[in-house]
Amino acid sequence: MTLAETPLQALTYGPDPGVADWCLVALHGWGANAADLVGLAPYLKLSNMAMVFPDAPWPHPQVSGGLMWYGFPAGYDFRGAHDFATQADLQTSRDRLKTWLLTLPQTTQIPLERTILAGFSQGGAMTLDVGSQLPLAGQIVLSGYLHSEAQAPVTPRPVMMVHGSFDPVVPLALARQAKNALANQGQSVTWHEIAIGHEIPPQVIELISGFCEDLRQA
Secondary structure (H helix, E strand, O other): OOHHHOOOOEEEEOOOOOOOOEEEEEEOOOOOOHHHHHOOHHHHOOOOEEEEEEOOOEEOOOOOOOEEOOOOOOOOOOOOOOOHHHOHHHHHHHHHHHHHHHHHHHHHOOOHHHEEEEEEOHHHHHHHHHHOOOOOOEEEEEOOOOOOOOOOOOOOOEEEEEEEOOOOOOOHHHHHHHHHHHHHOOOEEEEEEEOOOOOOOHHHHHHHHHHHHHHHHO
C-alpha cells in the first residue's frame, strides 16, 4: 500500500453509525491536529449529526504533535505568490483526503450527499480544493484561502465562508479573492466578515451550527 492509499487517522464525536442522518467532517489547520477541533464538537449542539475530525498526514516541522496538510516555504507570510499545487506533499494530501472521504460513507453509513466538509485555515484551503471534487452537501471555510485555482464543483452546493477582519495570519484580501473566485464558478457563497482574528470564537460556532441545521432542514 502506498502512502497515498493509507487511510487517514480520525477522531469521531456524536451518534453511532446508523443513528446519525448527517455528517460533518472538519479539517484542522497548519500545526494543529484532530484534537484541536474535536473539542468544539459539544458546543456545536448538532443533533443526529456524526462529526469526524481527520489528522493531516504530515508531521509539522516545529510543533511537537502538530500536523500539516503541506509545508510552507521558509518565511512565507501569505503576501507573496507561491505555486503550492506543484508541491509533492500537497498532492499526496489531496489524494489521501479524497480517497478517505470517498470511503467514509462505509463507516458513517451516511452518503456524501449528506456530508458537510469544513476546514480552518490550511484545512479551509483543503476544503476548497478537494471538496469541489466530491458530491458534498455543503462546505464551510473558516479563515481559509485558495492554494490553487478554483474549480467548478461536481455538484451544486452552498459554501459558507467566515473570516476575521483582524486576521493576522491569512490576510482578509485572500479570503475575498477566494469568495470572488467561487462566485465566478457559479457557486452559492454566504460570506461573514467578523471583527475577530485567526480563531473560532463562539459566534463562529453559532454560524457553523446554523449552516448545518439549515442544510438538514432544507
